[in-house]
Structures are given as C-alpha cells and as structure tokens.
Amino acid sequence: DRQMLNHPFIDETTYCSNQLYPKQPVSYHTGSGIQQNEHVLFLTVKIAPQYNPVEDIIHIPIDIFIKVTYKQSSELVFTNNEYDLIIITSEDFSNAVQPLVEHKNNIGIQTLVKTTEEIYNEYSGRDQAEQIKYFIKDAIEKYGSHYILLAGDMQIVPMRKCANTVITGVINWYEILSDLYYADIYDADGDFSSWDTNNNEKYCECYYDYSSAFIDSEIIDNVDLYPDVGVGRLPCSTIEDFNTIVDKIIHYETSTNGNEWFNNV
Numbered sequence: 394d395r396q397m398l399n400h401p402f403i404d405e406t407t408y409c410s411n412q413l414y415p416k417q418p419v420s421y422h423t424g425s426g427i428q429q430n431e432h433v434l435f436l437t438v439k440i441a442p443q444y445n446p447v448e449d450i451i452h453i454p455i456d457i458f459i460k461v462t463y464k465q466s467s468e469l470v471f472t473n474n475e476y477d478l479i480i481i482t483s484e485d486f487s488n489a490v491q492p493l494v495e496h497k498n499n500i501g502i503q504t505l506v507k508t509t510e511e512i513y514n515e516y517s518g519r520d521q522a523e524q525i526k527y528f529i530k531d532a533i534e535k536y537g538s539h540y541i542l543l544a545g546d547m548q549i550v551p552m553r554k555c556a557n558t559v560i561t562g563v564i565n566w567y568e569i570l571s572d573l574y575y576a577d578i579y580d581a582d583g584d585f586s587s588w589d590t591n592n593n594e595k596y597c598e599c600y601y602d603y604s605s606a607f608i609d610s611e612i613i614d615n616v617d618l619y620p621d622v623g624v625g626r627l628p629c630s631t632i633e634d635f636n637t638i639v640d641k642i643i644h645y646e647t648s649t650n651g652n653e654w655f656n657n658v
Contacts, residue, residue, distance in 0.1 A: 413443040418454045424617025425579040430539060434581065435619060436461065473537035476505040481525060482544035484508045489635035490544050496643045505536070509550060519594075522551045522574065523587070530578045530585060533622055541575060543626040544635070550626070553588065555597035571597070576620035590615040 407414055422437045438459060443452040478497055480490050487508055497504040507528065509521070516531070518524035532538040543550040553574035574596065580586040588596040591614060598613035629635045 408446045411445065411447040413445050413452060415441055415443060418443050418452070419457060422617070423581040424619040425581055425583060425621060426617070426619030427621055427623075432579075432621065434463070435617075473535060475503065476532070476536040476538050477502045478504040478540045478542060479529070479532050479536070479538050480504060480506045480542045480544050481512070481528075481550055482506065482508060483549050484510050486545060486549065486629070486632070486635055489632050490639060493639045493642060496646070500646065507532075520551075522553050525550070526575055526578065527585070529575055529622060533578060538622065540623040540625070543572065543575070543624065544629065545626075546628045546630045548630065553596055555588070555599075556595040557597065557599040572624055572626055573618065573620065576622055576624040577616065577618055578621040580615070581617055586616060588614060588616050 418441055420439045422439070424435045424437075426433060426435050428435075440454055440457060442454070444450070445452075480494065482490055487506055490506060494504045494506055509525070512524055512528045513521060516524045516527045518527055529538075529541055532541070547570065552570040552572060555569045555571050555574070557569060574588055577586050577588070591598070596614065597616055597618075599616075627635070627638055629638060
C-alpha cells in the first residue's frame, strides 16, 4: 500500500515523547566480510547523543570504555587456491564464455565454469538462487575462490528479490533485486547467511527511515550485508550479447589496460 505524506513532517510519536532517543547511546554490530582479500570479522560500534524532545535536552556521551573480547578460530579455513574465478552460466551459454575462461587462465587467473544445471542437480536449497549461493559457499571453501562472475541476465542466473521499505515522504514496501545476496555468504558466526532469518520467505527485510536528519534502521532479517566474495554480472541474454561483451573484455585487458595513456586520463 502506498501512503503519501506531507513533507517535511514531524513524527509525533518521537517528538512528543518524554524519553531519550535513541534509548541506548551505544550499540554495536558484527559481520563477516573480506578486507584486503582476507576473511575477517567486522565490529561496528555506533555512539550517538540522546535527545529528550519534551525536556529539550541532549545527553552527549563523554567517556566510553570499549572492551573487545573474541575467540580465535580453532581451525584454518580458506587455505586452498585452486580457482580464483568461478563463472556461473547456463549450459546454453557455456561455450560463449569459453574464450573469456581461456583468456583469464592465460593471464594467471585460474578460472572454472559451473553451469546452473550442474548446480541445481548437485546442491539443495529452498529455490534456485539459494542453490547457487550454497555452491558459491562451497567454491570459497573448496577452491579458495575470490571472485564470482554471474554470466547472464536474471532469466539465466536468477537474482534475489529483497523486501524493504524506505520513507522519503512516501511509505512503500519495495521489491528490490540484488546480487549482494550471492556475495554475503556468511553471518557473524561464520554460518551460512540465508537472508531470511525469520523464515517467512521474504529476504533481507529491512526498514530505513530517512525522514529526519539521522538514519534509524531496524533490521527485521538479521543480515550483515558484508560481501565475503567479489560478485559481478554480465547481464547478457543472447549469444550475440556474450560474444560482444567477452570480446570487449579481452580487448580491454590485452591492449588497453596498463598502457601509458591509461594512467594520464
């Protein structure tokens, strides 16, 4: 449902409250991600002043002591380095990406093609997108892959539809397509991140309020949104599309990138 709001508007619930907002001056968020090609755990600490609208008083934290306690992993992971790049496409287009595979291998980027048909036969999941995500997790752990290339539009390699709402004078729930789903493999505990922690078949449910000078966010699904692998997409739908973009990539990487003029543009 769509509801128009007069803008600017005042949130009466907040501005008529005789309580401090936000309720806690300090909050933190953890998430698994990559930094300089290493898998790390990120800790984000948020510190905010608190405001009481009725009393018109701002409380500002002066001294904050932060103690970080962590547990070292008992086993080493991601030590393999068999394939740097995995290309995911359908059987119909696997031959079309073969010149790109050969090119990448020739320049030292070990590359493997995995078809969606193979993935659907070998991996389980609630839908095809989750089956692909489980394969990507396996590729990271089995092959030490750092990059995933989705070769094809959403009809060839599906995209994840995410549910979230944004308030900018209009209240509306949006269905947003995102390939970040395929990059955010792990949660803060190192487990598989389904993007549907409340198991309601709606993914990455987030609420963002941009109606004031600050961003107030409530994560309905517990997702960290940190990529654990680099993901890109070639949004091709025909053989001609693939031939054109593959030729351009190879031409750029062999005869353009690195030339003297490239650094002077």
